[in-house]
Amino acid sequence: MKILILGGTAEARELANRLVDKGHDVITSLAGRTQDPMLPKGGLRIGKFGGIPGLATYLRAAGIEQLVDATHPYAGQISINAVAAAQAANVPLLRLMRPAWVQQVGDAWVTVQSAAEAAAALPHNADVLLTTGHAGLEHFMVRDDCQFVVRTIEAPAQELPRHASLLQTRPPYGVSDEMALMEREGITHLVTKNSGGRQTAPKLEAARRLGVKVIMIARPVYGPANEVASVDDAITALGPAG
Structure with missing residues (x-):
């Protein structure tokens, strides 16, 4: 066929x-x-x-x-x-x-429908691990009251502002590595899409263990x-x- x-x-x-x-x-x-x-x-x-x-x-x-x-x-x-x-x-x-990933006991998730809603949901002075890819990045970058670690496979076309740093890596990731990243960067919020799958799920386990709040963009x-x-x-x- x-x-x-x-x-x-x-x-x-x-x-x-x-x-x-x-x-x-x-x-x-x-x-x-x-x-x-x-x-x-x-x-x-x-x-x-x-x-x-x-x-x-x-x-x-x-x-x-x-x-x-x-x-x-x-x-x-x-x-x-x-x-x-x-x-x-x-x-x-x-x-x-x-x-899709399913919220587990101990997770602190807020589910939103778009990148714009996710950016608006961030509190003042949040330290954010952003793993949503290139689409909708502009909604987050205008939040200059927050600090961002932007993790992508490919570098975004636009230059990141001073309150954002680029972490260019490719999955899979491990729980210990994700925890180390969140602790090193003082992450308070993880913003992600509900992509599902095993390769990037460890960030959710790391957030659960560390008490990091998750803003989840629905499918x-x-x-x-x-x-x-x-x-x-x-x-x-x-x-x-x-």
């Missing part, structure tokens, strides 16, 4: 590798925002499609038999486009969406799709190559 995976996550890479090994014809599409990404097996396409019409046209022209959205839970527009483009091209859509809601929660479930749903 010829499969297009909208990728960019560890799960997408694992899925592509396993599908190729099972004999599927797989193309992974990457947005191209990350320098030197870890590449999966199979074909590769980098760059935007040109909205819903562009993606639908590609699905038809490439003879795609199955579309898999394995992007980040906060990928946003591409996940919205995938629903409409799959319907327009009459191609089935499978969404691989890792389960967006996407359109209808056959949705699975793991690579194993996706392999089962897609079936054999023949």
Whole structure:
């Protein structure tokens, strides 16, 4: 079966590798925002499609038999486009969406709907570990009454103001390392998205142990799709190559 995976996550890479090994014809599409990404097996396409019409046209022209959205839970527009483009091209859509994190006993979470709400929720003089990526960064940087450690994989395009420092690292992270970072920087608040997954979950355990307050940005809601929660479930749903 010829499969297009909208990728960019560890799960997408694992899925592509396993599908190729099972004999599927797989193309992974990457947005191209990350320098030197870890590449999966199979074909590769980098760059935007040109909205819903562009993606639908590609699905038809490439003879795609199955579309898999394995992007980040906060990928946003591409996940919205995938629903409409799959319907327009009459191609089935499978969404691989890792389960969200669930608040545990001892957690001090405040859940908000956007980066703007998260920035507004920060108290005066907060020392913040910000792990929300590039999107919406401007909402936090205007809060010059707070101090920020901005942790990203790629450096943001804009120069950070004096009340923010850049920590450019790539997951996975360990609980002890996360605790050491929070203690070293005097972190009082962690701002993050509910991305789910194991690679970045240790920051939540570290915050729980240290009494750091968490401002959690809730996931967006996407359109209808056959949705699975793991690579194993996706392999089962897609079936054999023949």
